[in-house]
Amino acid sequence: MKNQFIKLFSIAIVSAITLTSCENGFEEMNTDPNALTTPSPKSMFTLAEVYMDGQDYSNTRANNIYAAQIVQQFSSIGGAGSVYSYDGGYSGSLFGESYGKGLSQIYQLLSVLPNTAENSNMIQACRIMKVFMFQKLTDTYGEVPYFEAGKGYNGNIFSPKYDTQQAIYNDLLKELDEAGDALDASKPFVGNADLFYQSDVAKWKKMANSLMLRVAMRLSKVDAAKSKLYVEKAFAKGVFTSNAESLVLKHDASPQGVKTNPITSTWVINDLQNGEGSVKFSKTFIDLLKNNNDPRLRIYAKLEATKDNNPANQQGLANDAKEIPGGDIKLFSDPNTSTVLRTDAPTLIMSYAEVQFFLAEAVVKGWNVTGTAQQHYEDGVKAAMEILTIFGDKVPAVTTAEYNAYIATPGIAFDAPNALKQIGTQKWIVLLFNGIEAFSEYRRTGFPVLVPVNAPAGVTNGTIPRRLVYDQSELFTNGANYKEAIQRQGLDLMTTRVWWDK
Incomplete structure (x- = not known):
């Protein structure tokens, strides 16, 4: 092949x-x-x-x-x-x-x-x-x-x-x-x-x-x-009815610009700089995963300078930061070059997990799709974790026990009055590296709840x-x-x- x-x-x-x-x-x-x-x-x-x-x-x-x-x-x-x-x-x-x-x-x-x-x-x-x-x-x-x-x-x-x-x-x-x-x-x-x-x-x-x-x-x-x-x-x-049907484009590690992943290869080769690059995980993203003991964090993030992917040590950079807190950019989390930021990492274009979140929302709206909102939501979270195996085995995959613990976490466990917020937030996580789609879904749903940045250089009045x-x-x-x-x-x-x- x-x-x-x-x-x-x-x-x-x-x-x-x-x-x-x-x-x-x-x-x-x-x-x-x-x-x-x-x-x-x-x-x-x-x-x-x-x-x-x-x-x-x-x-x-x-x-x-x-x-x-x-x-x-x-x-x-x-x-x-x-x-x-x-x-x-x-x-x-x-x-x-x-x-x-x-x-x-x-x-x-x-x-x-x-x-x-x-x-x-x-x-x-x-x-x-x-x-x-x-x-x-x-x-x-x-x-x-x-x-x-x-x-x-x-x-x-x-x-x-x-x-x-x-x-x-x-x-x-x-x-x-x-x-x-x-x-x-x-x-x-x-x-x-x-x-x-x-x-x-x-x-x-x-x-x-x-x-x-x-x-x-x-x-x-x-x-x-x-x-x-x-x-x-x-x-x-x-x-889509399983991760096997998700839309994925595979890549090779070289040559750059021909078969490498267009999202990750420029980042790795030109911008990562052994952890000194300017683009880091947001504090919003890292804090959400870290505070809920999300097992995906070890797969997504790493401190590139030290190769440390221990979730406890990950730190996100606030979007409104005017300078590097502590003065050392290397202390802030990068995408993991062993998994999602490999130059040959596959592109997850559209996933079964997204489909499940759309169906969960449809049920909440009372539309005619089978299943319960809770079941679609939980299946979506599970699929979002399981599909990360496409990024290789250098970092342990999420286990069933980890998923079960996560889905029972207060705030993550399905809560009907807050279902749309939960669905939108989980979709935002699975859309990592698919920023355009995440931007569209944020504008449509309002989730996750974000605190705007009001900076002098901005052109939107905050x-x-x-x-x-x-x-x-x-x-x-x-x-x-x-x-x-x-x-x-x-x-x-x-x-x-x-x-x-x-």
Whole structure:
């Protein structure tokens, strides 16, 4: 499998270099790959999967520096996310990279795939991946180019209009509904070119339905009826039922930037600095786990300078800290390089545990999914602990006895009046390294309860941000459509709420 991955990835990289320059923006979507070379659809599909959850550019900036610090999973002294200051390069990174790499790759692939039965499963999988990327984009910024995006290939539209988030969400649900149904195990797929599920159509269907559950639940405050309809539909069709079905992308330890984990490799190679790096676990995150004897702490955290992962010695850095308490940054916890911060650590893109927490919330709301809120909540916590085995065996896995003790802890044990707070807080923990999704869920649910930071460098008057600011190159390359979008949505500020954030 490893040799097959290397072969496929090498072909994909060559295809990508030939077909597109893979820089930021829409321009890269406007080149016809058929005019340049004979495309290799399977290797293009592989590269689309690699790009789907972002590369090191956006993951370092929008994900780790902004979103994960806004929701206080991580912290750094004066960091843009910690103090809510504005940095155009960081803020716009997801916008530029998504259109310039991930979505560009999908649109290129779809442009060269004949709409035949032989290609049907690949086409449906592309539709599902496109939904994943567009939901992340619209959740982060609000209105974005959607219906006209990618039309440069065959529509000569080089300045795509921005669409309302409501219209985008309606289409995301339609796409998942249709694409999931159209997947067919009797038709060809791509074999091992599928890095997610090795062309297991049943698992792809569950991925589509689980993503539908996530998309639908995001509407719970703004359109409860539609949210309920699609949550129930996703559940009825069949969502993840075990950790074995979670969406995971595996990586290798080298070469950097080709097969390494884009979230962790830059951190380890450039920023960790033997424990002297500026980004640390937040005090909010460490204290929550430490105060509840959470057995995941030894797996998540380590003092890199001393290689100490003893939970009792872990210490988080407050997001409002103006200087290093005690003067020694090495005394504050880093992500564990033996587990979650390995350069070959797998990316946990969407987990069975998240699905269980969504279902627990649905039961609390009285929606038609089977099981009790308590059972889904407890199964979610257990799954969140058990899936950490994907990060290797250098640190002991959470035992059944540890889980049983944890789930009985006051404040952790299911408490119906506080169920939504408990569900949201546990989801925040499992979304570690998935800061963009944690940021979206925090805005939707209000959990976990966070204390805002009011710093002189901040641009939000001490309120927790509600979105990121667009890539400012749009002012010059797509100015009229950008201005029309902010007239509808509101000023291009971190405090402007997106449509579903009521």
